[in-house]
Amino acid sequence: MSEPALREDAAASRVMWIYMLTGIAIFALMALLGLTMRMGQAKWIALDPTMFYAIMTLHGAGMITAMALCGMGGLWYLMNRERALSTLVAYWAYALMVAGVVAVLLSVFPGKFGAGWTFLYPLPFVGAAWPSWATGLFLLGIALVNIGWIVWCTQMFGCVVAKYGGIRGALAWDLVFHPKQFAASGRHEPPPQAFAALVAAVDGLLAGAAGMLVGIALIVHWLSPSIPLDPLWAKNLTYFFGHTFANLTIYMAIALVYVGLPRYANREWHTSQVLAVAWWGTLLFVAFAYFHHLYMDFVQPRPVQYIGEVVSYLAAFPPAVVTVFGGALLIFRSQLRWTMGSMFMFAGMAGWIVGGFGAVIDATIDINSTLHNTLWVPAHFHTYLLEGVVLFVLGWIFHQLEERSSAQSSPLMRWLVALGVFGGGAIFLLAFYVAGADGVPRRYATQPPPGPEISAWASIGIIILLIGFLICLVEAVRLARLRRAVAP
Amino acid sequence: MDFNQTVLVVFLVGSVLIVAAMIGVAATTRGAPQPQSQVQPRGYALRARWFWALGAATALALLISLPFVPYPSSAQLAGAQHVKVTAQQYGFVLPATIPARTPIIFDVTALDVNHGFGIYGPDNRLIGQVQAMPDYVNHLPFTFSKPGRYTVRCLEYCGVGHAYMQGAFEVK
Amino acid sequence: MTASRRTLVIALLAAACVVASVVPPIESSSIRLDVQTHHLAHAVIIALGLALGLVIASGRPVREEQPAWLLAALASPLLAMLLMIPATYDFTETHPVLHALDHLVFAALSLLTAYGGEHYLRGVGWAAAIALELMAVGAAFGYGIILTR
Numbered sequence: 044m045s046e047p048a049l050r051e052d053a054a055a056s057r058v059m060w061i062y063m064l065t066g067i068a069i070f071a072l073m074a075l076l077g078l079t080m081r082m083g084q085a086k087w088i089a090l091d092p093t094m095f096y097a098i099m100t101l102h103g104a105g106m107i108t109a110m111a112l113c114g115m116g117g118l119w120y121l122m123n124r125e126r127a128l129s130t131l132v133a134y135w136a137y138a139l140m141v142a143g144v145v146a147v148l149l150s151v152f153p154g155k156f157g158a159g160w161t162f163l164y165p166l167p168f169v170g171a172a173w174p175s176w177a178t179g180l181f182l183l184g185i186a187l188v189n190i191g192w193i194v195w196c197t198q199m200f201g202c203v204v205a206k207y208g209g210i211r212g213a214l215a216w217d218l219v220f221h222p223k224q225f226a227a228s229g230r231h232e233p234p235p236q237a238f239a240a241l242v243a244a245v246d247g248l249l250a251g252a253a254g255m256l257v258g259i260a261l262i263v264h265w266l267s268p269s270i271p272l273d274p275l276w277a278k279n280l281t282y283f284f285g286h287t288f289a290n291l292t293i294y295m296a297i298a299l300v301y302v303g304l305p306r307y308a309n310r311e312w313h314t315s316q317v318l319a320v321a322w323w324g325t326l327l328f329v330a331f332a333y334f335h336h337l338y339m340d341f342v343q344p345r346p347v348q349y350i351g352e353v354v355s356y357l358a359a360f361p362p363a364v365v366t367v368f369g370g371a372l373l374i375f376r377s378q379l380r381w382t383m384g385s386m387f388m389f390a391g392m393a394g395w396i397v398g399g400f401g402a403v404i405d406a407t408i409d410i411n412s413t414l415h416n417t418l419w420v421p422a423h424f425h426t427y428l429l430e431g432v433v434l435f436v437l438g439w440i441f442h443q444l445e446e447r448s449s450a451q452s453s454p455l456m457r458w459l460v461a462l463g464v465f466g467g468g469a470i471f472l473l474a475f476y477v478a479g480a481d482g483v484p485r486r487y488a489t490q491p492p493p494g495p496e497i498s499a500w501a502s503i504g505i506i507i508l509l510i511g512f513l514i515c516l517v518e519a520v521r522l523a524r525l526r527r528a529v530a531p
Numbered sequence: 532m533d534f535n536q537t538v539l540v541v542f543l544v545g546s547v548l549i550v551a552a553m554i555g556v557a558a559t560t561r562g563a564p565q566p567q568s569q570v571q572p573r574g575y576a577l578r579a580r581w582f583w584a585l586g587a588a589t590a591l592a593l594l595i596s597l598p599f600v601p602y603p604s605s606a607q608l609a610g611a612q613h614v615k616v617t618a619q620q621y622g623f624v625l626p627a628t629i630p631a632r633t634p635i636i637f638d639v640t641a642l643d644v645n646h647g648f649g650i651y652g653p654d655n656r657l658i659g660q661v662q663a664m665p666d667y668v669n670h671l672p673f674t675f676s677k678p679g680r681y682t683v684r685c686l687e688y689c690g691v692g693h694a695y696m697q698g699a700f701e702v703k
Numbered sequence: 704m705t706a707s708r709r710t711l712v713i714a715l716l717a718a719a720c721v722v723a724s725v726v727p728p729i730e731s732s733s734i735r736l737d738v739q740t741h742h743l744a745h746a747v748i749i750a751l752g753l754a755l756g757l758v759i760a761s762g763r764p765v766r767e768e769q770p771a772w773l774l775a776a777l778a779s780p781l782l783a784m785l786l787m788i789p790a791t792y793d794f795t796e797t798h799p800v801l802h803a804l805d806h807l808v809f810a811a812l813s814l815l816t817a818y819g820g821e822h823y824l825r826g827v828g829w830a831a832a833i834a835l836e837l838m839a840v841g842a843a844f845g846y847g848i849i850l851t852r
């Protein structure tokens with residue numbers, strides 16, 4: 044069976060770079076805001092609460108959107124090699140998301156909107172320290188981001204359905220249940236990254252619909268406050284949207300590793316029956332895991348709470364047993380070339396699993412009673428976002444730069460970056476975990492002890508982390524320059 | 532060591548093991564290489580065992596943890612002393628004293644936005660919580676064994692005064 | 704489906720759409736629905752419109768992306784949801800003709816959602832249809848009403 048030739052074209056790689064560089068630029072700005080928050084909590088700088096919460100809102104919304112942009116651009120590029128995609132549609136999605144980011148930015152600076160990126164009803168409207176237009180602009184911004192996301196999901200959905208023969212083909216149903224006939228038919232199974240595209244598209248459309256519904260309701264409520272919304276309903280929809288959107292950034296970014304890591308290891312990462320079934324699991328689990336955000340809402344139907352715990356536990360299986368295990372197996376006793384790219388990709392998988400472990404612990408209802416809305420929550424999600432998704436994306440960017448320049452970074456550079464990004468990152472994250480276990484609440488502009496002391500340690504960690512990223516940036520620019528030099 | 536600290540230690544030990552395993556795998560790329568066709572069968576065999584081990588551990592964890600949900604049973608709701616808690620930007624309305632060693636149900640609601648009702652013990656450790664939501668009443672069962680002064684902190688972001696939203700009660 | 708069967712199904716669905724949109728507002732103009740039931744009634748009309756769109760589009764599957772149709776498939780559900788404002792229900796219930804028109808707009812937008820999706824690329828109409836139907840049903844459980852437990 045010969046593999047179909049992969050399409051490579053300049054227009055597609057432009058789409059990828061535009062998405063990714065925009066995402067990285069937003070990431071860099073938001074990282075500085077993160078440092079600002081932690082320094083405020085450490086009382087190194089004076090940050091009045093209105094400012095703190097405005098920054099917190101922007102940081103949350105900005106970071107998630109930034110990582111989504113990176114994952115979307117990357118996965119779009121990979122899927123375009125499987126089946127030609129309209130660049131026009133990709134640019135629509137991009138333009139909508141960027142317009143959304145700009146609106147959110149303006150609502151926060153100068154608008155001072157600060158209801159949190161989760162905009163939990165009715166907080167955006169009640170007792171606000173910001174003008175009403177800021178609320179409207181923020182809601183519009185989130186809606187635009189969501190519409191851009193929906194455009195992308197729709198295109199991905201159409202792509203996998205058209206390419207692999209319907210949902211059934213995209214799921215590799217026949218590969219799993221009728222492997223002999225499948226092999227005999229001469230059909231190609233979807234490559235691993237196509238499962239990421241399918242799951243992002245399907246769960247993304249469900250989440251997008253939920254976000255659209257609650258978004259419209261909130262905007263209508265903003266225009267006409269006498270229309271009531273049910274707070275529990277709004278909470279369910281908001282978390283379903285927010286959790287799923289954030290969660291999917293991981294499953295999009297891992298596609299980059301599926302394609303990138305094998306090139307370093309000089310081995311192959313194929314679709315197997317096990318891999319397909321694992322992604323079926325993910326498809327299902329991602330759609331129901333958000334229930335763990337509502338454990339402390341005792342009015343939520345009881346069965347839903349139990350389903351939340353079971354599903355959250357099960358969600359760990361596909362990565363732990365298949366993807367990350369598979370990644371480890373891929374490089375085991377291989378002649379892996381250790382470069383910036385491969386280092387980030389491999390380290391990101393470790394971050395994903397460690398953060399996932401922290402998440403599973405918190406997804407235990409009984410434990411959630413004393414960890415919910417403490418700093419344990421940002422602790423675990425920063426672990427798999429910052430030391431997972433961000434690393435997958437950086438790994439991919441370096442992979443591209445290394446391949447195109449046929450150069451790589453010196454070992455000294457790599458060690459410096461590792462020290463900064465992993466070492467500084469570890470201090471930053473550990474501070475979150477320790478404070479969380481000590482019951483320090485999240486989203487406190489001013490923390491009770493031992494919060495401030497721990498925040499000081501965190502700030503030191505962040506500074507080291509950011510120095511690591513800065514070295515990365517310098518190195519990336521160097522490689523990019525080389526690439527230009529060798530390009531015809 | 533209280534419950535949360537035990538959880539933290541378990542997490543840290545687990546994380547160190549995970550990272551160590553990954554570093555161990557990374558280190559094998561320095562040794563003599565083996566072809567993928569040779570590594571894979573052994574890897575898949577190990578994966579099967581890992582799957583069952585993780586499955587067993589998960590099943591066990593679920594069996595142990597699920598009976599301990601903080602939600603009240605109808606018997607508890609009927610047989611306990613009810614204490615009304617009302618949250619509002621930025622404070623709580625609740626009784627000043629609560630009897631020790633008596634089954635209590637906190638009937639928690641909010642007047643404006645979502646808040647959280649987080650109970651911190653006399654040693655300042657978080658011992659339980661429930662959301663305070665407008666239009667809904669959440670029932671949190673609790674029996675205090677230790678007398679002393681308990682602090683209540685808001686555990687759901689509720690606006691600029693969130694970090695200062697506190698209350699207190701005495702358990703006697 | 705044979706061509707004549709398809710025509711029959713289309714005719715039946717179109718008739719059902721119009722009947723469901725027009726008859727209840729005109730015939731029972733004295734009945735006041737609660738917001739939840741009213742949302743759900745809209746969800747029924749939307750379901751019929753979506754089904755109609757899917758059947759009409761089923762004739763010739765589109766295999767290459769037609770971006771213009773994607774706009775229709777995404778703007779229509781958005782517009783439909785934007786128009787489902789609970790505060791207008793009191794008003795429309797006392798204005799039967801407007802109310803019927805309002806329903807016909809829902810039906811048309813749903814049709815366009817499903818049809819547009821299928822014409823953007825085969826299969827997408829289904830996804831768009833499911834998403835719109837979920838939103839329409841979902842609205843009944845908290846948009847404009849509080850279901851305190």
Ligand code: HEM
Nearest residue numbers: 074077078080081103106110159160428429485486487505
């Ligand atoms: C670069 C280093 C980063 C730093 C220093 C940082 C710092 C922070 C801090 C201090 C908070 C507030 C914690 C609290 O008191 O509740 C926070 C919240 C948050 N961060 Fe980060 N962060 C970083 C990276 C990221 C990344 C990569 C993402 C996502 C991809 C992210 C997403 C979020 C989100 C969603 C919140 C929650 C905001 C909210 O509570 O509304 N952060 N971050």
Ligand SMILES: [Cu+2]
Nearest residue numbers: 685687689693
């Ligand atoms: Cu609060």
